[in-house]
Amino acid sequence: IFLMDNSHYYKLAGGENNPCLYAIDAINHTRANIVHYNYNKNYKYKIVMDLRKFLKNLKTSPLNKAKTFIACFDDVNPVGRIEMAGFLLEVLALLREFDEKPWPTRKTADIFDEKYEFYFNGEVIFPVLMCRNHDSEARRSLYTMVAFQPGSIFDYLKKIESERYCVMRKSIHRRLDFLFKNNLPFYLSEKSSGKNIVQYLGFDPEELM
Secondary structure, rough: OOOOOHHHHHHHOOOOOOOHHHHHHHHHOEEEEEEEEOOOOOOHHHHHHHHHHHHHHHHHHHHHHOEEEEEEOOOOOOOHHHHHHHHHHHHHHHHOOOOOOOOOOOOOOOOOOOOOEEEEEOEEEEEEOOOOOOOOOOHHHOOOEEEEEHHHHHHHHHOOOOOHHHHHHEEEHHHHHHHHHHOOHHHHEEEEEEEHHHHHHHHOOOHHO
8 A cells, every 4th residue: 555645645636526425535534545656567366366355354344444545556548448347347357257256146247238237246236437548537547446335335325424425426526516517527417327337437338338
């Protein structure tokens, strides 16, 4: 784990252009487990073990642990949507390949399915891609990153911190309106299919086919 000044990570994750207040809060208040990887130096086993450990620690002591796992890749910089989609799907396929727990029964593994969700270690995980060359300002960062948010944290926020969750959602929408005016990126607009893979990538991979 690399320990850097929080303001450094704030800038890495897009700074004021990042509309997600939860992401900003996680970084500024060290609620994110941020790990750097060398993509070309066998990162594969390390990220599998690190994410597994993160989820285990979160389950045993959620109040005192980071709530978001952010994988930073120092030596890969995908250019264009095809490379970006290929990179994230490779990471997700890797995690699935080395997952100790089977994919949940009756849960689709088809990334284009409207009901598709990504699972690891038996849990729903919401991965978000950010990189230097992303089309959307809200997804641009100095390093290529994949932020993994456990679905259990969303459930916790909605049930236990419901009032704060509603306030944060409204604030996020106001930030989106301010950042994009009337030109929301496709994946955030009403035209979006709403499929999770579109939200993971920040664009619709079916447009590449």
